[in-house]
Amino acid sequence: MPLRVATWNVNSLRQRLDHLARLDQAQRPDVLCLQETKVADGSFPENDIKALGYDELLICGQKSYNGVAIASRRPVEAQGRQIWCGKDDKRHLWARVSGVDIHCFYVPSGGTIPDPERNDKFAHKLAFLGEMKQWAAAEAKGRPLLLLGDLNVAPLEKDVWNHKKLLRSVGHTPGESAAMSGVIEAGHFIDIARHFVPETEPLYTWWGYRFPAAFEKDYGWRLDHAWATESLGKRLEKLTIIKETRTWERPSDHVPVIVDIAE
Template sequence: MTLSLRVATWNINSVRLRAPLLAGVVEALDPDVLCLQETKTPDEHFPHEAAEALGYAHRVIRGMKGYNGVAVLSRHPLSVLPDGRDWCGKGDCRHLGVAVDRPGGPVEIHNFYVPAGGDVPDPAANPKFAHKLDFLAEVTAWTAARGPARRAVLVGDLNIAPLEHDVWSHKQMRDVVSHTPVEVEAIARWREAGDWHDALRHFVPEEEKLYTWWSYRAKDWRAADRGRRLDHVWVSRDLAPGLARHAILKDARDWAQTSDHVPVLVEVAV
């Protein structure tokens, strides 16, 4: 019997504030592994009780006060991969790599939160944008050194919408951070370095609109629908034939006190 693994990713934008919303994610998507970004809390204040109550007995967290932070919640035993990095020497908790135990062998899961990059797409004028490009260059070199991914899934808020229909207007967004040519080229190099397969576009053709984020600034985000696909799931080429389904929990954007990102899930045979 072929076993599947359901992996979800969500930029929760403060896990302590939005811990009650996790129940809705679990009810709708039923993930085996739930990867969170922008948890914004030091490890000692992570809401373990909420995760435990939802059936996630295995947890790895890497957090800090007020900013960044990533967490992996799992129904299956997992271990931290030994090659964790302090990206750009900033110690800012933007990556967790774990191995999830499955009968067919461990599955690597990498949970990333890429720097947003500020508002000005000029590394000379904007240190935040320079940091984003440095981060992408460093993670690409690391990925290339590891070689093609095998039995692996990479998820997270990568803060780049690379394709024309990953944004509401390609023409108007080309000079906006998250869709500039330099970022699009950088994320393509990263994905190619690990020979990763874009799992969401596996199901949704590139000519169709696909979003996972809608700004808080929109009075009626559904009517405006000015979204971007900032949240991604990539799978290694050996797992790609086993991709079974995906889900984007768009209704989560309507929840009270919710994140501006919505949860994303991919199910894959492992």
């Protein structure tokens, strides 16, 4: 049957529960992949999510930082998580729903200095992407698999509002873009957004808080991604970026991305 999957870095789930309810009412995803939930498992708002119709919940969180979750209206047939770089900082979950393995990722942001020798956070990010490449080569090929989440890299020229200005900014450096390309190639992934929108066209999912007019002036980055393995290629129907959530009161700096998979 058709499958609709949404990914969203909510930047604190408990602060965005009303936004999540609005998104659900308008879009009715079958599966929600959430990042940066910022809530320990014991405090997760399970009843609020189940009240929206998501009876199946997978959570992997911690207080104040990081955290991912998967919520599904449909039965979860299998599930799991992986610890990356030997650091259990709550960045990955997966669930099999309707025969599709859905992986929810939150890649480290990498700090502000794009030098792994001077910045441990950036070194962690590059190591994380390196492990993702190894994982993709071993686990992704040949399976009906979706990889979604905040991957904290805008790899292409038109994935940022000013390519030349931002080439030395973490999230758009050539090394990060090459590392992300390595993951895509290792898993034979289809970049779903660029499957539907040419690489020559601007495409963004994040507008920062630091500059209040960032959204108004469209100073955006494409940090939130959805990839599919080749076995799902013929079933890819649509990708939608829900930009309007960035205009809501006290919004997340990221907006939802929705993937529709045909029957």
